[in-house]
Amino acid sequence: MKLAPKLVLTILLLLGVLLAAGGGWLTKTDFERNFEQARTQNTLAHRRDTYSLQNGLLAKAGSGEITSQEVADYGSSLGLYVGQEQGGFAVYQDEQVMYSSLPAALGQEAACQAIEAGEEALLLRKAGQNSYMLMASPVQAAGKQYWLVSAYDVTNLFRAREEKFRELFRLELAALALAGTAAALAVSWMIRPLKKLEKASRAVAAGDYTLSTATKSRDEVGALSRSFDAMTATVRDKVDQMEDTILRQKQFVSAFTHELKTPMTSILGYSDLLRSGEMNPEDQRQAVQYIHREALRLETLSGKLMQLMGLVEQEELTLEPVRLVLVLRDTAASLPELAPMLDIRCDPSLTVMADRDLLADLVRNLVINAARAQPKDGRVHITAGRTEEGVALRVADRGRGIPEADLSHITEPFYMVDKSRARAQNGSGMGLALCARIARLHGSELRFTSRLGQGTVVELILREGEE
Amino acid sequence: MKPILIVDDEVAIAQLIAMTLARMGYTCQMAFDGLKAAELLEKNEYDLVLLDIMLPGADGYELIDFIRPTGIPVIFISAKTTVADRVKGLHLGACDYIVKPFAPEELLARVENVLRLSGRGQALLQAGDVTVDVGTRQVKKAGQEVALTPTEYHLLLVLLHNKNIALYRDTLYERVWGRDAELDTRTLDIHIHRLRKKLGWQQMIRTIPRVGYRLEETS
Amino acid sequence: MKQNLFTAAAFLAAFAFLALALAAPLPLMEQSDQELYTQVMTRQLADDGRSAQARSNEFARQLYDRDQLLRVKNYAGAILQTTTAEIEAAAPYRLYDFLQQLDFWSSENQAELEQQISQAQRWETISDSVGFSAWRVYTMWEDAEWAELEWELSAQDRLVRLRMMTEQEYTWEDLEHMMDEYLAATGLEEIDDWQAVDVAPQFYVAEGITATLRARYSPGAKLYLYANYVDGVLALGVCPLEQEELAQFGASLMEE
DSSP states (O other): OOHHHHHHHHHHHHHHHHHHHHHHHHHHHHHHHHHHHHHHHHHHHHHHHHHHHHHHHHHHHTTSOOOHHHHHHHHHHHHHHSOOSSOEEEEEETTEEEEEOSOTTTHHHHHHHHHHHOTTEEEEEEETTEEEEEEEEEEEETTEEEEEEEEEEOHHHHHHHHHHHHHHHHHHHHHHHHHHHHHHHHHHHHHHHHHHHHHHHHHHHTTOOOOOOOOOOOSHHHHHHHHHHHHHHHHHHHHHHHHHHHHHHHHHHHHHHHHHHHHHHHHHHHHHHHHHBOOOHHHHHHHHHHHHHHHHHHHHHHHHHHHHHHHHHOOOOOOEEEEHHHHHHHHHHHOTTTGGGEEEEEOTTOEEEEOHHHHHHHHHHHHHHHHHTOOTTSOEEEEEEEOSSSEEEEEEEOSSOOOHHHHTTTTSTTOOSSHHHHHHTTOOSOHHHHHHHHHHHTTOOEEEEEETTTEEEEEEEEOBOOO | OOOEEEEOSOHHHHHHHHHHHHHHTOOEEEESSHHHHHHHHHHOOOSEEEEESSOSSSOHHHHHHHHGGGTOOEEEEESOOOHHHHHHHHHTTOSEEEESSOOHHHHHHHHHHHHHHTTOSOSEEEETTEEEETTTTEEEETTEEOOOOHHHHHHHHHHHHTTTOOEEHHHHHHHHHOTTSOOOTHHHHHHHHHHHHHHTOTTTEEEETTTEEEEOOOO | OHHHHHHHHHHHHHHHHHHHHHHTHHHHHHHHHHHHHHSEEEOOOSOOOOOHHHHHOHHHHHHHHHHHHHOOOOGGGTTOOOEEEOOOSSHHHHHHHHHHTSTTOOHHHHHHHHHHHHTEEEEEEEEOTTSOEEEEEEEEETTTEEEEEEEEEOTTOOEEEEEEEOSSOOOHHHHHHHHHHHHHHHTGGGOOOOEEEEEOOSSOOOTTOOEEEEEEEETTTTEEEEEEEETTEEEEEEEEOOGGGGGGGTEEEOOO
């Protein structure tokens, strides 16, 4: 069952039970009170009647005995002016009725029971539709013992109770109906935010992260609502991030596969030719040459790829203070054929927080690129200096430069500005991607400035360290 | 027969294709970028263009628009393998689409097909007095039809595709019976023997010791 | 859809249950009624604190009942509304009959009383439904002063109270003696918790005037018995009194 009906039902049931219990208790106590009142009243009345009878009989007796007739007469005369009020009384002598104005329906038995019960007792008896309180007391007169049995009609008590209860019942039903309606309204109003929440969660489940539940109330539902919105926003961001990542990965894989297929085609094709039949020596040499070259290309590619993959898995680097000039020396040493082109200007005391090997790799790659750009002055300029941002390391060349349109893409894996030339130089498009990754692991970024035909400057800001 | 134009920015691959086609007796010309290709197309006439899609300068899709009015058939060669790419290529009017990396055999077969369908290529393969109509799969010796089993026919085609080249036994066997077939090159010998008999090519199919077989044609 | 049906069914069930619950008191009432109709209840209303003895003693009961029924605090006849009546010849005899039972009642007492009655100028009397009757007689004393004579008797001729002018002198022992005999004659002797009560006069006692006040109280019967002799007036009687009301008379139970 839905929440709203559940709540309303609970409220109704609780209220109903309370009303029933309360109503019942009310009716009971009311009746008891009235009963007590009637009992007191009737007891007093009976006592009065007893004295009246007694005195009456005494007066009649005088000295002699009282005859039954006299008793009966007295009884009726007493009956006249002792207010009966739908009751009546009887006078017994030794279980003989001398006079009775008791209601017929009561019968003799009731009266005898009353007498038997004694003068401290009070009985309640039903006669037909009516109920009576019965009391019997002894009366002594002229040496004889008589019993006065009084009956007082208390039917009203029961009738009143019944009426009151019926009225109460109707009232309670009405109250419940009203309460039910009110509760239904209130509950459904309070639950509105939950419905909104449900709608929003369904939307999220379907992939739509744009709905918000926007509840203003300060209660738990409002809080839930706000948490939900926050959660949705987070999910949305994460999904966007993931989609982004997946897209980049797809692009990477497709570029990689493509880069792979070309050398593979050559290797497979030429080797197939070689194994199918005899070729003339010139062709043979050519075929083998191509196979070897493409294989080398594959090697470089996979090597750079491995490196990149390795770096991708690393989240952080442990940086140590390193003297920059040493790193540059490492780079120069690893490129003997390019060493004469290098123009290094770096303060020997400059120390940066870096990973020595990776930083050397980065500079190496930048230098190779710079050299490949065929600088007009035949030099690759490496400078390092302090700036307000940190230590700036720059690799500059006066080569052919990078077109503006390509600038934002050059650090993408496999991206080559000029494919044919790059391939001719054994380029694979991975070098800058690697450098960019290394830069990021150092907490920095590569900055490219280039003008076609004039040259390129690549800048990297590093944190200064203490030796 | 006019030459075939090969357009691919990878020199190695262009030369590979040229070498493969040369065995069939086709002459080829190569262009390494779109602009050069357009230049050559304007100057010369060709029977077929093998076109790479990713080219510097004009890319393959642009070039095909340029070539179509001339009526020269085009086969796309590309590393782009997705169905969408292939369909796009075919929709643009290419006669066929080959995916890199490709087996030279496959390339040959497709080229032959396209040439035949466009009525440009040799309808008939010939060696000596034997003609093979690839379209109808009829083999005639001196005008008389010769019945060959499918395997014999296939073997014959391979020989014809590699005229004057000594073919290695293993490769030959593989080409005809497939890589998964059990390696019993004796069947190869038996089939060669049968072909020789049916076509009277005892002299034309030369056994090269320690190598394989060669179909010699001295023309 | 199923859920809606289920909800509707649940509500119907709930209403049915509630209707039953609301009506539940009915059978319970039936049940308790059955008990009422079969059981024997006591008439004893509030616990009035009276002892069983007091309840069974006829005189004590009558006094108590009159107090309850008429709601009249009838101390020494203070608030009685009497009506003028004819001289009743027989009435004094009932008094005489009772007084004769008392030892201390001497012939002098009797003579005094008779004289007062014979000299009566005006009679007033009243009786109530419980059977008590009281007489007030306006008479001459010593041929000079007006005197009032009052007495009250129950239907069974027990003296409730007497107030008369007298020349006799009574000491406190006399008064105590009088009370003892009174208790015996009325049957109130049955009640065994009569306690002595300290009484202080609530009125101004001038010099030379004798005022002897004696009293007893029974907490079980809630009855106050008094015998006073003040300045030539003898007063003897009993009246229902709650223990708290003793203080009003300047009376307090004496320490045991």
